[in-house]
Amino acid sequence: xxxxxxxxxxxxxxxxxxxxxxxxxxxxxxxxxxxxxxxxxxxxxxxxxxxxxxxxxxxxxxxxxxxxxxxxxxxxxxxxxxxxxxxxxxxxxxxxxxxxxxxxxxxxxxxxxxxxxxxxxxxxxxxxxxxxxxxxxxxxxxxxxxxxxxxxxxxxxxxxxxxxxxxxxxxxxxxxxxxxxxxxxxxxxxxxxxxxxxxxxxxxxxxxxxxxxxxxxxxxxxxxxxxxxxxxxxxxxxxxxxxxxxxxxxxxxxxxxxxxxxxxxxxxxxxxxxxxxxxxxxxxxxxxxxxxxxxxxxxxxxxxxxxxxxxxxxxxxxxxxxxxxxxxxx
Numbered sequence: 001x002x003x004x005x006x007x008x009x010x011x012x013x014x015x016x017x018x019x020x021x022x023x024x025x026x027x028x029x030x031x032x033x034x035x036x037x038x039x040x041x042x043x044x045x046x047x048x049x050x051x052x053x054x055x056x057x058x059x060x061x062x063x064x065x066x067x068x069x070x071x072x073x074x075x076x077x078x079x080x081x082x083x084x085x086x087x088x089x090x091x092x093x094x095x096x097x098x099x100x101x102x103x104x105x106x107x108x109x110x111x112x113x114x115x116x117x118x119x120x121x122x123x124x125x126x127x128x129x130x131x132x133x134x135x136x137x138x139x140x141x142x143x144x145x146x147x148x149x150x151x152x153x154x155x156x157x158x159x160x161x162x163x164x165x166x167x168x169x170x171x172x173x174x175x176x177x178x179x180x181x182x183x184x185x186x187x188x189x190x191x192x193x194x195x196x197x198x199x200x201x202x203x204x205x206x207x208x209x210x211x212x213x214x215x216x217x218x219x220x221x222x223x224x225x226x227x228x229x230x231x232x233x234x235x236x237x238x239x240x241x242x243x244x245x246x247x248x249x250x251x252x253x254x255x256x257x258x259x260x261x262x263x264x265x266x267x268x269x270x271x272x273x274x275x276x277x278x279x280x281x282x283x284x285x286x287x288x289x290x291x292x293x294x295x296x297x298x299x300x301x302x303x304x305x306x307x308x309x310x311x312x313x314x315x316x317x318x319x320x321x322x323x324x325x326x327x328x329x330x
Contacts, residue, residue: 018069021097025065026058028101028108031132033057035108035115042119061104065097072097080157082150095147102140109133145171145181153188165192172205183208190221197325199228216248220255227259228325233267258289261296265328270296287313288322291329 037053040046072094081089109132117126149171156164171177171185186205193201202225208218223239226232240259243252257280265273274296281293294309323329 017093021069021093022062022065024098024101025068026062028104029061029064030054030058031105031108031112032061035111038112038115038119042115061101065101068100069093069097080154082153082157092146092150095143095150098143099140099147102136102143106133106136106140109136141176142178142180145177148177149181149184152185156188156192161192165189168192179209180214183212183214187214187217187221190218190225194221194224194228195320195322197228197321197323199225199230199325201225202228210242211246213248213251215246216243216252219243219246220252220259223263224255224259227262227266233263236263254284254286254289258286258292261289261292262326262328265292265296270299274300287317290314291317291323295329 031054033056034050034054036057037046037050040053041049076091076094079091081091083089109129112129113126113133116129117123148167152164152167152171155167168185168189172182172189174182177185186207190202190204190206193199193205202221206218206221206225208214219239219242223236223243226236226239236259240256240263243249244256249256260280261273261277264276274293277289277293277296281289285293290309290311291314294306294314297303297309298306317323318329
């Protein structure tokens with residue numbers, strides 16, 4: 001298990017995601033039905049065909065969406081869980097659950113632009129449907145982007161690291177993907193760089209818009225990245241303070257505590273570092289925190305206390321790339 005779990009950028013409770021999917025299917029059905037009804041009304045003069053087919057389409061497609069959602073959730077257990085910026089783990093909806101409504105609604109709205117313009121001889125309703133088509137296309141871009149990110153993170157969770165890194169680099173630099181996905185890709189690359197002990201890459205990749213939950217992860221990554229590079233402690237302190245003074249601070253608190261121990265060690269010495277390490281040590285302490293505290297206890301003569309912290313995870317970190325990049329652990 002990695003010390004730094006790469007987070008997704010968005011947090012959405014499962015019930016909210018399911019309701020969004022069902023609403024999207026219903027609206028797509030209503031749009032397609034309205035397009036069919038409006039065409040029948042224009043060509044054959046069938047009164048109220050647009051409203052009838054619109055309501056019918058909404059009901060039928062929403063029911064189909066419910067069935068599809070049930071099937072998708074039954075198969076979701078085969079996919080690994082992902083971590084969001086608040087530290088919650090879940091299995092996001094498959095991209096097709098929102099992609100299919102987009103593929104249905106977009107051509108329907110474009111067809112309505114033509115039908116309404118001809119039928120009403122007015123550009124006002126056509127402009128409304130045109131704006132709707134633009135909004136659906138924008139939503140489709142976000143759906144596609146998040147789907148690509150989710151599949152990439154799943155590959156990472158399954159141990160296909162090289163494949164996932166290449167995909168993340170493409171997402172981080174591709175202009176077509178949404179900004180939130182580019183941010184998530186950059187954060188994941190920064191966290192992976194930390195696990196590899198590469199402070200330069202971590203500082204380069206860690207970037208997020210201030211005021212967002214993702215910014216706390218970026219600031220934490222930058223703080224540790226500066227320490228790995230051997231930069232002045234003040235730079236690490238500055239980014240650690242930023243991480244803890246904004247949205248998402250609670251999610252990164254365990255990581256921030258570990259960085260605080262290392263920061264104090266370099267600035268104030270072993271005694272001060274052990275004091276702060278013991279004070280911040282809790283059941284949820286990260287592997288890095290426990291590794292640092294184990295070394296501090298050992299140097300203070302507390303062999304039993306050090307042994308109690310040296311789990312397989314701690315030993316794996318100490319002898320791994322991240323541990324080798326931290327002189328205090330050697």
